Amino acid sequence: MSDLLERLRGRGWRMTAQRRVVAEVLAGDHVHLTADEVHARAVAKLPEISRATVYNTLGELVTLGEVLEVSTDKRAKRYDPNAHRPHHHLVCAQCGSIRDVHPTGNPMADLPDSERFGFTVSDVEVTYRGVCPNCAKA
Amino acid sequence: MSDLLERLRGRGWRMTAQRRVVAEVLAGDHVHLTADEVHARAVAKLPEISRATVYNTLGELVTLGEVLEVSTDKRAKRYDPNAHRPHHHLVCAQCGSIRDVHPTGNPMADLPDSERFGFTVSDVEVTYRGVCPNCAKA
DNA sequence: AGATTGACTTAGACAAAGTCCAGTGTAGGG
DNA sequence: CCCTACACTGGACTTTGTCTAAGTCAATCT
Ligand SMILES: [Mn+2]
Ligand SMILES: [Mn+2]
Ligand SMILES: [Zn+2]
Ligand SMILES: [Zn+2]
Numbered sequence: 001m002s003d004l005l006e007r008l009r010g011r012g013w014r015m016t017a018q019r020r021v022v023a024e025v026l027a028g029d030h031v032h033l034t035a036d037e038v039h040a041r042a043v044a045k046l047p048e049i050s051r052a053t054v055y056n057t058l059g060e061l062v063t064l065g066e067v068l069e070v071s072t073d074k075r076a077k078r079y080d081p082n083a084h085r086p087h088h089h090l091v092c093a094q095c096g097s098i099r100d101v102h103p104t105g106n107p108m109a110d111l112p113d114s115e116r117f118g119f120t121v122s123d124v125e126v127t128y129r130g131v132c133p134n135c136a137k138a
Numbered sequence: 139m140s141d142l143l144e145r146l147r148g149r150g151w152r153m154t155a156q157r158r159v160v161a162e163v164l165a166g167d168h169v170h171l172t173a174d175e176v177h178a179r180a181v182a183k184l185p186e187i188s189r190a191t192v193y194n195t196l197g198e199l200v201t202l203g204e205v206l207e208v209s210t211d212k213r214a215k216r217y218d219p220n221a222h223r224p225h226h227h228l229v230c231a232q233c234g235s236i237r238d239v240h241p242t243g244n245p246m247a248d249l250p251d252s253e254r255f256g257f258t259v260s261d262v263e264v265t266y267r268g269v270c271p272n273c274a275k276a
Numbered sequence: 277a278g279a280t281t282g283a284c285t286t287a288g289a290c291a292a293a294g295t296c297c298a299g300t301g302t303a304g305g306g
Numbered sequence: 307c308c309c310t311a312c313a314c315t316g317g318a319c320t321t322t323g324t325c326t327a328a329g330t331c332a333a334t335c336t
Binding site: 069071074077090092093099101102103104105107108110111112115116117118119120121122123124125126127128129130131132133136 | 207209228230231237239240242243245246248249255257258259260261262263264265267268269270271274
């Protein structure tokens with residue numbers, strides 16, 4: 001995720017300890033943390049970081065297209081650093097765990113003109129729901 | 139929507155003025171109101187109805203499968219009375235208006251076993267995003 | 277019809293998620 | 307090493323949703 005920091009520097013971002021820490025927390029695969037989870041993990045690395053800064057930084061990253069907002073459950077938004085490979089989500093209805101998935105086919109092509117109501121459709125988001133192996137055996 | 143009231147009576151519900159008003163507010167096609175919008179419209183018909191009752195009633199309708207919860211934006215949940223014909227949603231990214239759509243094909247079949255991570259997948263939710271004709275011409 | 281009763285409703289306190297702002301601190305260019 | 311525009315902080319505030327104690331009333335019974 002240090003290439004992210006490079007890109008941000010290239011965009012004229014001031015490199016602060018807070019922004020570095022938020023970027024660190026977001027590293028990895030299948031990462032879909034809430035803002036408060038990001039804050040909690042950031043505090044572990046930099047105790048004085050404030051909630052407002054975490055919200056600001058996440059919001060900026062979303063605006064720049066470096067992070068996606070996902071709302072799989074009906075509670076807090078989740079922040080997804082996997083913004084450069086298009087994908088969808090598979091969510092456990094019981095424990096809420098989330099995996100990135102790459103379905104075949106193009107759901108966009110499945111929406112006929114007669115069902116578009118004059119909209120210019122630009123994007124589609126697919127959420128699969130089920131029970132994860134862990135919850136299934138319990 | 140009076141068949142809804144019938145079904146509720148059949149399930150042993152007490153028929154109160156509040157529940158009747160909430161059912162009335164939910165009548166129609168392409169209706170996807172937030173709880174507060176339902177409350178505002180209910181108050182117009184029955185001024186003393188409380189927020190708690192609207193939330194309770196909506197929750198009960200969801201539990202009974204008579205109304206669906208939808209979260210197309212990342213803000214408040216929306217309540218969808220079209221629970222008996224499966225469908226997906228087309229959302230205007232600018233004004234937030236929502237239409238029910240019926241895509242062809244079955245997105246569930248597009249998720250190969252290798253992308254299921256051992257989950258038992260039971261449901262899929264598709265949200266199309268774009269710009270509605272109204273916002274396009276402005 | 278009148279009495280009864282438990283389901284229903286209410287107002288308001290509370291909680292969680294997110295926004296906003298005034299004051300303070302600091303990254304990075306000169 | 308100074309400056310200053312940008313960034314950060316803490317706390318107040320808003321929105322969305324939940325909970326509870328006390329009061330009300332729909333449906334049933336007599
Ligand atoms: Mn993802
Ligand atoms: Mn709908
Ligand atoms: Zn699970
Ligand atoms: Zn629109």
